[in-house]
Amino acid sequence: MLETSIAEALAAQLRGNLIARDDPGYDEARALFNGMIDRKPSMIAQCTGTADVITCVNFARENGVPLSVKGGGHGVAGKAMCDDGLVIDLSRMNGVLVDPQRRTAQVQGGATLGDLDHETQKFGLAVPAGMVSTTGVAGLTLGGGVGHLQRRFGLTVDNLLAADVVTADGSFVRASESDNPDLFWALRGGGGNFGVVTSFEFKLHEVGPEILVARIVHPFDDAKEVIQFFRDFMDRAPREIGCVCGIGRLSPRPQVPEEHHGRLAVALTAIDSRREATEENTPLQELASFGNPILSTVTPTQHTAMQSASDNAFPKGSRNYWKAHYLSSLPDEAIDTLLENTGTLPGEHTSFNFETMGGAIRDVDQSATAFPHRNARFSFGIYGAWWDESRDSEGIAWARQLHKAMEPFATGGAYVNALQGDTGDEFKVAYGDNFGRLQEIKQRYDPQGLFDAHQRLLAR
Numbered sequence: 001m002l003e004t005s006i007a008e009a010l011a012a013q014l015r016g017n018l019i020a021r022d023d024p025g026y027d028e029a030r031a032l033f034n035g036m037i038d039r040k041p042s043m044i045a046q047c048t049g050t051a052d053v054i055t056c057v058n059f060a061r062e063n064g065v066p067l068s069v070k071g072g073g074h075g076v077a078g079k080a081m082c083d084d085g086l087v088i089d090l091s092r093m094n095g096v097l098v099d100p101q102r103r104t105a106q107v108q109g110g111a112t113l114g115d116l117d118h119e120t121q122k123f124g125l126a127v128p129a130g131m132v133s134t135t136g137v138a139g140l141t142l143g144g145g146v147g148h149l150q151r152r153f154g155l156t157v158d159n160l161l162a163a164d165v166v167t168a169d170g171s172f173v174r175a176s177e178s179d180n181p182d183l184f185w186a187l188r189g190g191g192g193n194f195g196v197v198t199s200f201e202f203k204l205h206e207v208g209p210e211i212l213v214a215r216i217v218h219p220f221d222d223a224k225e226v227i228q229f230f231r232d233f234m235d236r237a238p239r240e241i242g243c244v245c246g247i248g249r250l251s252p253r254p255q256v257p258e259e260h261h262g263r264l265a266v267a268l269t270a271i272d273s274r275r276e277a278t279e280e281n282t283p284l285q286e287l288a289s290f291g292n293p294i295l296s297t298v299t300p301t302q303h304t305a306m307q308s309a310s311d312n313a314f315p316k317g318s319r320n321y322w323k324a325h326y327l328s329s330l331p332d333e334a335i336d337t338l339l340e341n342t343g344t345l346p347g348e349h350t351s352f353n354f355e356t357m358g359g360a361i362r363d364v365d366q367s368a369t370a371f372p373h374r375n376a377r378f379s380f381g382i383y384g385a386w387w388d389e390s391r392d393s394e395g396i397a398w399a400r401q402l403h404k405a406m407e408p409f410a411t412g413g414a415y416v417n418a419l420q421g422d423t424g425d426e427f428k429v430a431y432g433d434n435f436g437r438l439q440e441i442k443q444r445y446d447p448q449g450l451f452d453a454h455q456r457l458l459a460r
C-alpha cells in the first residue's frame, strides 16, 4: 500500500481524478470486461490528457510503484489492472478527430471502437478494426487488430500512420515510418510493452454508411457441411467479403424459431463492403442459399449497426477464458476433430469461431511489423464465457482440451489479443520469429520493465 502523503502529492499534480481503495467508485473503476479478474490497485488515475499520463509514468518510476495501463479494459488477460500499484486509466481520453480531406483520424488512447466508428462513419469512412464496439482501440491496435474489413484493407496496424507515446523515462515521442521507426515497428503488434500510447493516427477508407450483411444460422447437425462450404466459399471470395463462422448456443430472439432457442448452432456472419454491392449482385447470396439454414438473410445494414451487432453476445463482467490458434488451412480432418471435441459448451455465452485471414493481410511481409501471422488462412478462437465462479475449472478445462485437440492443425502461433497468458511461453510463441527484435526494442525503451504488467518480454 502507498503512503497517503505520496498519493496526495500525485493527486495534486493531476487534472483527472485519482481514485484510491476507500473512495466511492473504486470497484467500478477497477472492473474489467473479464469478470474473472479481481485485481486491486492502490490508485487509479483517470487521466484527462498527456500531461497526466507523463506525471503518472514519472511517479511510478521514481517511487518504484507497479504500473498498468487501461485502454478499453477488454483484454481477457486483465493486464490493464495491477495489484497494489498505479493504474493509468485512459477512458476519459476518448476523443476522435477526423480529417475527411486527408482521410485520417487522430484517436486518443482511451477511445473505444464505438467512439471511432461514430466519428468516422459520419463521413462514410472507416478504420478496419474489431467486431465489438466496446473494445478499446488501443489494446486492439497494439496487438494487431482483426475484423470484418481486414481482407480488404489489412489489419488495424496496417492502417496506423503514427502514434504518440509516453515512454518509460517520461519522454513524449512520436513513432512513425520516419520517427523512431523501431518503436513504430514494435507498436504494430507488439502490445503495450513500450510505453503509453496517448494518441493513434490512422488512415481511413471509404466504407458504408451501409454495407451488405449476411446473417445465416444452421443447425449444429449440419456443422461439417457448413464449415466445409464456408472454407471453400472464402477460398474464392473477393477481398471485399469478410466472413466469420462461429459455433455457440442460439440466444432467444424473434427471428429464431423457438425450438432452436438455447441449442447449439453454426452461424455465418459475412459482409460485402463494396459500395456497388447490391442484394442481387453480391456473392453473399451463394453463402446464404447453401443447405437448410434456420435463418438466412442478406440485407443492407448500417456499418455502425454491424459493428455493434455482437456486443450482447459478449457481456461485460462474465467470466472469460480464451485460447487461440492460427491455421494455414482447414482440412476436413480438422473439422472432424473440432466436432468430435466440441463437447458440452460451458456457459450460455461460450463460443468458438473461425475468422478468415488472407487478402490484404498477406500483402505485408511477415517481418514488416511485429504482428507475424501474415500467412495464416484462418484464425481459430475459443471464447469460454460463463457467469458462475463455480464453473471456472470445468470451463477452463473445456477450452484447454479443445485447443489441444486442434493443435496438430495449427501454425504454432496465436493472436496475442486472444490469449489468457496463463500457460508457459504463450506470448513468446505468439510472436514467433519477431520475438527477438521485440526484446531488443524493449531493452532500448523500457530496460527497467516499467510496463512489464503487460507482458514480460525480458527475463528479470
Ligand SMILES: Cc1cc2nc3c(=O)[nH]c(=O)nc-3n(C[C@H](O)[C@H](O)[C@H](O)COP(=O)(O)OP(=O)(O)OC[C@H]3O[C@@H](n4cnc5c(N)ncnc54)[C@H](O)[C@@H]3O)c2cc1C
Residues within 6 Å of the ligand: 033, 068, 069, 070, 071, 072, 073, 074, 075, 076, 078, 079, 080, 090, 109, 110, 129, 130, 131, 132, 134, 135, 136, 137, 138, 139, 140, 141, 142, 143, 144, 145, 146, 147, 191, 192, 193, 195, 196, 197, 198, 314, 417, 418, 453, 454
Ligand atoms: C468482447 C471482445 C471482443 C473482441 N473482439 C476483437 C476483435 O474483433 N478484433 C480484435 O482484434 N480483437 C478483439 N478483441 C480482443 C481485443 O483486441 C483485446 O482484448 C485488446 O487487448 C482490447 O484492448 P483494450 O484497450 O480494450 O484492453 P485493455 O484491457 O485496456 O488493454 C489491453 C492491454 O493493452 C494495454 N494498453 C491498453 N491501452 C494502452 C495504451 N493506450 N498504451 C499502451 N498500452 C495500452 C494494457 O495495458 C493491457 O495490457 C476482443 C475482446 C473482447 C473482450
